[in-house]
Amino acid sequence: MSHDHDQHDHEHSELDEMTLRVRALETVLAQKGYIDPAALDVLIDTYQTQIGPRNGARGVARAWADAAFRDWMLRDGTAAIASLGYSGRQGEHMVVLANTRQRHHMVVCTLCSCYPWPVLGLPPTWYKSAPYRSRAVKDPRGVLADFGVTLPEGTEIRVVDSTAELRYLVLPRPAGTEGFSEEQLAALVTRDSMIGTGLPQEPAR
Amino acid sequence: MSYRSHADLGGRPNAERVQPEPEGELFHAAWEPRALAVTLAMGATGSWNIDMSRAARETLPDYGQSSYYRNWIGALEKLLAERGLLLPDELAAGRALHPARPVARVLHAAEVPEALARGSPTERPATAPARFRLGDAVRTRAQHVDHHTRLPGYAHGKRGVIEGVQDMHVFADRHAQGLGEQPQWLYRVAFGGSELWGDDAAPGLSVALDAWESYLEPAA
Numbered sequence: 001m002s003h004d005h006d007q008h009d010h011e012h013s014e015l016d017e018m019t020l021r022v023r024a025l026e027t028v029l030a031q032k033g034y035i036d037p038a039a040l041d042v043l044i045d046t047y048q049t050q051i052g053p054r055n056g057a058r059g060v061a062r063a064w065a066d067a068a069f070r071d072w073m074l075r076d077g078t079a080a081i082a083s084l085g086y087s088g089r090q091g092e093h094m095v096v097l098a099n100t101r102q103r104h105h106m107v108v109c110t111l112c113s114c115y116p117w118p119v120l121g122l123p124p125t126w127y128k129s130a131p132y133r134s135r136a137v138k139d140p141r142g143v144l145a146d147f148g149v150t151l152p153e154g155t156e157i158r159v160v161d162s163t164a165e166l167r168y169l170v171l172p173r174p175a176g177t178e179g180f181s182e183e184q185l186a187a188l189v190t191r192d193s194m195i196g197t198g199l200p201q202e203p204a205r
Numbered sequence: 206m207s208y209r210s211h212a213d214l215g216g217r218p219n220a221e222r223v224q225p226e227p228e229g230e231l232f233h234a235a236w237e238p239r240a241l242a243v244t245l246a247m248g249a250t251g252s253w254n255i256d257m258s259r260a261a262r263e264t265l266p267d268y269g270q271s272s273y274y275r276n277w278i279g280a281l282e283k284l285l286a287e288r289g290l291l292l293p294d295e296l297a298a299g300r301a302l303h304p305a306r307p308v309a310r311v312l313h314a315a316e317v318p319e320a321l322a323r324g325s326p327t328e329r330p331a332t333a334p335a336r337f338r339l340g341d342a343v344r345t346r347a348q349h350v351d352h353h354t355r356l357p358g359y360a361h362g363k364r365g366v367i368e369g370v371q372d373m374h375v376f377a378d379r380h381a382q383g384l385g386e387q388p389q390w391l392y393r394v395a396f397g398g399s400e401l402w403g404d405d406a407a408p409g410l411s412v413a414l415d416a417w418e419s420y421l422e423p424a425a
Contacts, residue, residue, distance in 0.1 A: 022236045022278060024299040026243050028291055032305035034250055038314035040242035046321060047241070053228055088324035089245075093371075110215030110357050112259055113273065122241070124226045125233070128273045134219035137359060137412050138402055146223040156409040161215065163355045164391055164415035165327040165374060191228045 052121035053191035055086045056169055059119060060194060061185035063096075064174045074098055077169065081119060091118035091167050097160065098171040099196075104155050105170045106143070106196030108136035109162040116167035120191060127195065137161060147197045170196040177203055208351045212263035216359035216402070240274040244281050249320060251309035253284050256381035260353035327375040329388035336418055337392055341367045344424040345394070345416065353381035356420045360412075363400050364424045368413060369393030376417055390418040 029035045059081055063070035073080040077094035081087070094116060097105040109115065110133045115123040126132050135143050140157045144150065151157070160168050172193040177185055180203065192198025232238050248258065261280035262268065268276055285291040288306070295302045312320060337343060347362030355377045373388040380386055398410030 018234065018240075018275060018278070019236045020299075021296070022239045022243065024296050025278070025281065025291075026239060027299055028295045028301050029243065029247065029285075031301040032291065034290065034305070034308050034311060035243065035246040036311060036313045039246055039312050039317055040239065042314045042317040043242040043245050043321075044238040046317065048231060048238070051321075088322040089320075090324065092324040092326040093328060093374075095369075108215075110359070111210075111212055111355060112262065122231055124228075124230070125273070126223045126226055129221075129223065130214055130217075130269065131219050131221040132223045133214040134217040135223070137215045138405075138410075139407060140410065141407055143223050147225050154409065156411065157407070158395075159410070159412045161357065161360075161412060161414040163357065164371075164377065164417070166371060166391075166393075166415055192225070197223075197225075 047117075047122055051086075051118060053119070053194065054186070055084070055121075056116070056119035056191070056194045057186040057189035058182070059084055059086070059169070060171055060189045061182045063171055064177065064185050065180075065182050070098075070171070073171065081169075086118040088118055090114070091116045093166045094119070094169060095166050096169050096171050097158075097196075099173050101173070102156055104151055104157050104196065105168075106136060106140050106157060106159045107162060107168045107170060108133060108159060110134075110137060111161075111163060114162040114165075114167065116169050119169055120194060124191070143197065147192060149198060170194050172200050174200065175202055208264070208353070210263040210353070211265070211268035212259075213358045215357045237274045240278050244277045246312050247281060247285070249310060249312035252288055252290060254380055255325065256353060256375075256377045257383070258284060259377075260381040263353070329373045329375065329386065331373050331390075332388070333373075333390075335370050335390045335392075337367045337370070337390075337421065337423075339367055339370060342424040343367060343392075343394060343421040346420050346422075350378070352378060354378050356416060357414065359401055360396065360414060360416075363396050365394040365396040365400070367392050368395045371415065374417070376419075378417070378419075392416055392418070392421065394421070 030037050063073050073096045077096040081094050099105055113123050113128040137159050140159050162168055188201045188203060190198050193200045258280055261283050262276050265276055265279045290306055292303060344364050345356060345360050345362060371391040374391040375386040376389045393413050394416045395411055395413040398406030401412060
């Protein structure tokens with residue numbers, strides 16, 4: 001038992017170092033009165049349970065179902081998305097990019113990891129990784145292949161690098177979803193399809 | 206002084222695969238959500254701005270070898286120490302050893318939803334006409350600058366076309382240096398793949414990015 005425990009500690013030495021380091025930070029910052037420890041719990045709970053890619057999926061589903069909403073989203077992404085209740089931190093200024101038969105969009109932040117938090121939540125590990133940030137602007141088809149996605153030959157690929165405080169959401173193309181409810185549509189919208197590294201799921205036949 | 210960012214990765218040779226990840230996987234260690242929250246809570250005190258924190262992260266010497274949240278913590282410690290808010294001996298001891306310094310605000314639990322929903326918009330009222338219009342040809346700045354900037358290296362000295370005129374926004378380069386907001390017009394500029402990558406360019410590729418007015422000059 002104690003041997004297993006030592007082994008475990010050894011394997012997780014980086015985690016333990018970081019655990020202690022973050023705990024020390026939290027403790028001292030709270031002692032100095034700079035942070036409210038209860039606020040930390042609310043922040044974590046918010047990003048674990050309330051703010052995530054299902055928000056964006058709801059917006060995409062609405063755009064698929066309602067042409068006027070789609071137009072609004074493309075004209076003023078911030079206002080259209082705020083009308084669904086999603087706004088604020090890391091999505092203050094939203095731009096929606098519509099995929100078409102001719103053009104596919106892919107969003108990256110080569111300089112850090114800017115990402116539209118109110119609609120997609122926290123960025124996945126790959127979005128923050130060196131391979132994605134290095135390759136997306138030069139070899140987007142190679143990146144898509146890593147996701148198992150192949151676009152028809154001749155499709156233009158527009159990569160958008162989020163270098164300022166505008167945040168981008170891809171509006172993917174629906175496939176054969178006549179008569180679907182917004183809820184059914186939203187279930188087809190994957191997170192990756194709203195970044196441009198994936199496509200929506202095909203509806204079940 | 207010589208400013209060096211380790212974060213400007215666009216177009217760098219990288220043979221590694223991108224590893225897809227399921228939607229629900231938010232954190233990979235129990236300390237990561239704590240790192241996220243403590244960073245957001247300290248950001249809310251107004252002791253620095255987001256451009257200063259990006260500058261603090263991208264200049265960490267081990268930026269490229271560290272995970273995302275480890276870099277966040279490294280930058281947070283650096284920002285705190287620079288302002289005398291928390292000193293290294295206190296981190297080592299795990300308790301406060303020096304008096305607290307005043308901060309502008311403390312984010313309390315009940316204020317979190319509203320603070321997140323408000324965010325920190327960077328758009329500012331226009332105080333000057335925009336120099337460029339939709340469809341104008343522009344060339345980006347070619348020189349390296351000795352401070353935080355948001356023009357990626359791969360887009361230095363390149364010819365592009367104005368595709369969006371995005372209002373005036375807080376200018377990251379100045380804001381990161383503590384020189385105030387100095388808002389400028391922001392544009393979406395699109396570049397053809399061959400302009401960026403020459404004969405290597407992938408067929409059908411174009412890249413757009415957001416560029417502040419002072420990054421751009423008119424092009425023929």
